[in-house]
Amino acid sequence: MADVTVSQGITSIKNDPNFKKNRMAPGRVAKNVVVHAILAVLALIWLFPIFWVVLTSLRAEKGSYTYYFWPKALTFDNYVKLFTDTSSINFPRMFLNTLFIAVCSCIITTIFVLFVSYCMSRLRFRLRKPFMNLAMILGLFPGFMSMVAVYFLLKAVGLTEGGLIRLALILCYSAASGTGFYIVKGFFDTVPKSLSEAAILDGCNGMQVFTKVVLPLSKPIVVYTILTAFLAPWLDFVFVRVIVGAKSEYWTVALGLYNMLEKEYIYNWYTSWAAAAVIVSIPIALLFIFMQRNYVDGMTGAVKG
Amino acid sequence: MAVSTTVADANNAAKKMKKKKMFKSEYTLFDAVTKGGWTTKLSMVVMGFGNIAHKRVIKGLIFLLIEAAFIFYMVMIGAGALAGLPSLGDQAQVEVWNEDAGVYEYQTGDNSLLYLLYGVATIVFIVIFFCFWAEAVRSAYKAECLSKRGGHLNTFREDLRSLLNENLWKFLMFFPFAGILLFTILPLVFMIPMAFTNYSTIGDHLVLFDWVGMENFKTILGLGGSLGKEFWSVLGWTLVWAFFATFLNFFFGMILAIVIQRKDTKLKAFWRTIFVISIAVPQFVSLLIMRTMLNRNGVINNLLMDWGWIQQPLPFWEDATWARVSVIVINCWIGIPYSMLQVTGILQNIPGELTEAAKIDGANSVQVFFKITLPYVLFIMGPYIITQFTGNINNFNVIYLLSGGAPVPVGATAGKTDLLVTWLYKLTIDYQYYNLGAVIGIISFIVLSIVALITYRNTAAYKDEEGFQ
Structure with a gap:
């Protein structure tokens, strides 16, 4: 690699009458050093919190805040404690709760979003524009305004007690997901109409055009939809906090992590909190990076070239 | 010019007529x-x-x-x-x-x-x-x-x-719409009337309450009472926050993207990955980390005191100005990588001839930035920035997880870093002033719709959505 650039440099110098300009001027070198130094400092700032939480999760000393940065001893006990000490904070159950809720709401949300997006993108009907305007207006109300009312409604039909709380949470995350159709609709808009017209000539009905022509062409955006829907229950802690509250057997990971920093738990659980943050972050980060890739693929359109 | 516009108008009108007829x-x-x-x-x-x-x-x-x-x-x-x-x-x-x-x-x-x-x-x-x-x-x-x-x-x-053919939309829309109706519209319709009742702990009206007309709006908007004063200061801070949170993120993200994109910058992918890692960490985790790091006994204060830069711990969450600057700065930590990713995508699409031509004409890099790169990025990111702005007005997570609205003056319901949404949350969940919460929800809806209606409807995506088909 270096050889190539050097030889290219030499040929270009030879071809260029005033070749002095093409060699790196001292000012330019200095500028590059400064730029790279700034980037390095920024990178440190951005990585510092992550580094710190990993370090804290490995700290052997108990207690919340310490007066020194580097731990006196390192240990994996904090991770072990998360999975073995389930008396006051039951991390495995929180994890399974979240997984169950995430899988269920992911299925419903994906179906709803894909259905609505397809209608908005491909089908033309009287209520289409009104629905799009309605979705925009609804998006402007602060989510919490309806959240309290949703809680009252769920309570009125008895969904806020016992195991039904899980159902209530699933409904909260998925039932109204139909308003979030913008990105997927934008993708469906790029699938050429000629394809669906050809499919209709070949005898497909409207539903088959959707499932057999448009959906297979939209794989990246379908994956993106599935992942965003799956991640929502892991990231939200506001709805859970209102609906579940203090019933710790139904806590999700986000709510559990938030509560670990409350006064009654923080002393015993601070380092394990850091460990839990690391454990939860790794799969979510991987999914997120995977999702970003699909998002970027999705943005470039359905049919390339 | 005038002729062509009228022709275009006539065309548009004809199209609209046709569309109306088609669905009638x-x-x-x-x-x-x-x-x-x-x-x-x-x-x-x-x-x-x-x-x-x-x-x-x-x-x-x-x-x-x-x-x-x-x-x-x-x-x-x-x-x-x-x-x-x-x-x-x-x-x-x-x-x-x-x-x-x-x-x-x-x-x-x-x-x-x-x-x-x-x-x-x-x-x-x-x-x-x-x-x-x-x-x-x-x-x-x-x-x-x-x-x-x-x-x-x-x-x-x-x-x-x-239902599978010409009425396919009825089949596809039925369940999603029923969900929206039950879980968004019905709750909103249920919540809005509360703004006109005395449903709150004030005067012990939690079980039995009554219609009071516009009283609550007067309480909130009126400058006389303490709640009225709080409202205007919270509204002011919400707008200031939304402005800084949106534009600082956008500009620094853009500068970072341009710096990494420069011809002379080495290891482009490496730098980008580092910044992407930080957004891949779930937001509530990184926000909680930040909160504990900036705590009075947190690691930042400890390090600074160790190095002898400060004698007293810095009052990150205890002082109003410190807290406000802290949430904005931390929001930059979270938001800059996002806008960097977005801008990077756009920068790669800027036609190379444009910048080349400008350089041949003798423009330096600063001029290229202000005359070509910035307008181009702004043109594409316009709608995104608007959405960011409205999103930041409603940005519950950052404020609630970081400062929780702190510092809260004695006897007040809203803290110095509380936004309208977090105040709404506190009033309804912590204080159980359901009626006042509903009033604030309605007001922030009005503020947002003024911003949104002017801007959304003017975006190219809304007007010309079939441009690609």
Whole structure:
């Protein structure tokens, strides 16, 4: 690699009458050093919190805040404690709760979003524009305004007690997901109409055009939809906090992590909190990076070239 | 110029007319009511009669069943619920002396919340029923017209099949829309009336409350009381926050993207990955990390004191100005990588000839930035920035997880870093001032819709959505 650039440099110098300009001027070198130094400092700032939480999760000393940065001893006990000490904070159950809720709401949300997006993108009907305007207006109300009312409604039909709380949470995350159709609709808009017209000539009905022509062409955006829907229950802690509250057997990971920093738990659980943050972050980060890739693929359109 | 615009206008108008016509049914409700024959007229009372009279028994029976269910509901629950709406109940819970048992017993009073809930739900049901009623009458009218003309009237089986073809939208939209109706629209419709009641812990109106008209709006907006003063300062800070959170993120993200994109920068992918890692960490985790790091005994204060840069811990969450700057700076930590990713994508699409031509004409890199790169990025990112701005006005997570609104002055309900949404959350969940919470929800909706309606509707994506098809 270096050889190539050097030889290219030499040929270009030879071809260029005033070749002095093409060699790196001292000012330019200095500028590059400064730029790279700034980037390095920024990178440190951005990585510092992550580094710190990993370090804290490995700290052997108990207690919340310490007066020194580097731990006196390192240990994996904090991770072990998360999975073995389930008396006051039951991390495995929180994890399974979240997984169950995430899988269920992911299925419903994906179906709803894909259905609505397809209608908005491909089908033309009287209520289409009104629905799009309605979705925009609804998006402007602060989510919490309806959240309290949703809680009252769920309570009125008895969904806020016992195991039904899980159902209530699933409904909260998925039932109204139909308003979030913008990105997927934008993708469906790029699938050429000629394809669906050809499919209709070949005898497909409207539903088959959707499932057999448009959906297979939209794989990246379908994956993106599935992942965003799956991640929502892991990231939200506001709805859970209102609906579940203090019933710790139904806590999700986000709510559990938030509560670990409350006064009654923080002393015993601070380092394990850091460990839990690391454990939860790794799969979510991987999914997120995977999702970003699909998002970027999705943005470039359905049919390339 | 003038001619071409008028031609374009005429074209647009023609297109609009065509569109309107395309979706207009031949059999409107108005025609059905005015021109319908006796079967249609009877269908207005006995839903589905017209369909049954024209041998579409199943469809007719479904309509009839809906009507029966609705009447049953109205008689059993609905009528009482509507009647309770004006008063919201007036029987307070009372203690009654029970002679036989020798104890005081509580006699349950009226629960205004349930009155309001059932009343609002009944109104929503009535609206839904009216839609079915209109559909039944139109369908009866259609059956009547078609049988007069001798046209083909769809059988039930054909109706079902049409759900997969020309009526596919009805099938696809039904469940998502029902979800939106039950979990977004109904709660909002239920919440808005609360703004006009005295449902709150003030004056102990948690069980029994009443309509108070515009009182709550006066309390919040009026400058006299303490709540009014808090509102204006929270609103001011919300707008300041949204402005800085949006534009600092955007500009620094753009500069970072440009710096990494520079020809001379080495290891481009490496730098980008580092910044992407930080956004891949779930936001609530990174925010909680930040909160503990900036704590009075947190790692930042410790390090700075170790190095001897400061003597006292910095009051990150104790002082109003420190807290406000801290949340904005931390929001930059979270937001800059996002906008960097977005801008990087756009930068790669800037036609190379543009910048080359500018450089040949003697522009330096600063001029290229201000004359070419910035306008180009702004043009594409315009709608995104607007969404960011409205999103930041409602940015609950960052504020709640970082500062929780702190510092809170003594005796106030809102802290110095509280946004309208977090204040709304505190007022409803912590203080149980449900009525004031509803008022704030409505006000922030108004603020947002002013921002959004002006801007969204002017974006190219909204106006010309079929540009790609």
